[in-house]
Amino acid sequence: xxxxTMDGTEQIIFxxxxxxxxxxxxFLEDMQAGDTIIIRGYVKDHEDSIYKKTSEDTFSNVxxxxxxxxxxxxxxxxxKFTAQQTVGTYREITHQWFKR
Numbered sequence: 001x002x003x004x005t006m007d008g009t010e011q012i013i014f015x016x017x018x019x020x021x022x023x024x025x026x027f028l029e030d031m032q033a034g035d036t037i038i039i040r041g042y043v044k045d046h047e048d049s050i051y052k053k054t055s056e057d058t059f060s061n062v063x064x065x066x067x068x069x070x071x072x073x074x075x076x077x078x079x080k081f082t083a084q085q086t087v088g089t090y091r092e093i094t095h096q097w098f099k100r
Contacts, residue, residue: 001096006037006085014097015080017044021072022079024097028059029066035088036060039068044078051080060087072100 004013016022026039037059042051059068073079083093 001094003092003094004083005092006083006090008085008090010038010040010082010084013081013083013093013095015078016075016099017078019076021074021100022097023072023100024070024081024095026068026070026081026083027066027094028063028068028091030091030093031059031061031063031066032088032091033061035085035091037083037085037091037093039070040082040084041070041073042078042080042082043073043075044080046077049077051078070097 004011039057041055043054044051
C-alpha cells in the first residue's frame, strides 16, 4: 500500500520493469467538490525505451465509487502509473498494486 500527496505535478504511483501482469486500486475517497485528479498508465517500448501512454482517466469532485480499479496489464520492459491533481486543494491518495 502506498500514499502519495498530490502537488499539481504528474507523480509516479507505480513503476515496474520486470515481466509480469499487474493490477491495482487507487483510492480517491478524500476528493471534494472542485477537485480533479487524472490517473494515467504507460508501457515502455522495448525499441526506444520510452514510456507510451496507454490510458488516461479523469475524476472530478466527490467520488461515489472512490476505489478506482486499474485493470490487469502485462508488461515485460516497463509499466508505470501516475496521478496528477490539476484542480482543487491538494489531497493525499492511497494505492495498492498486485502482481499476478
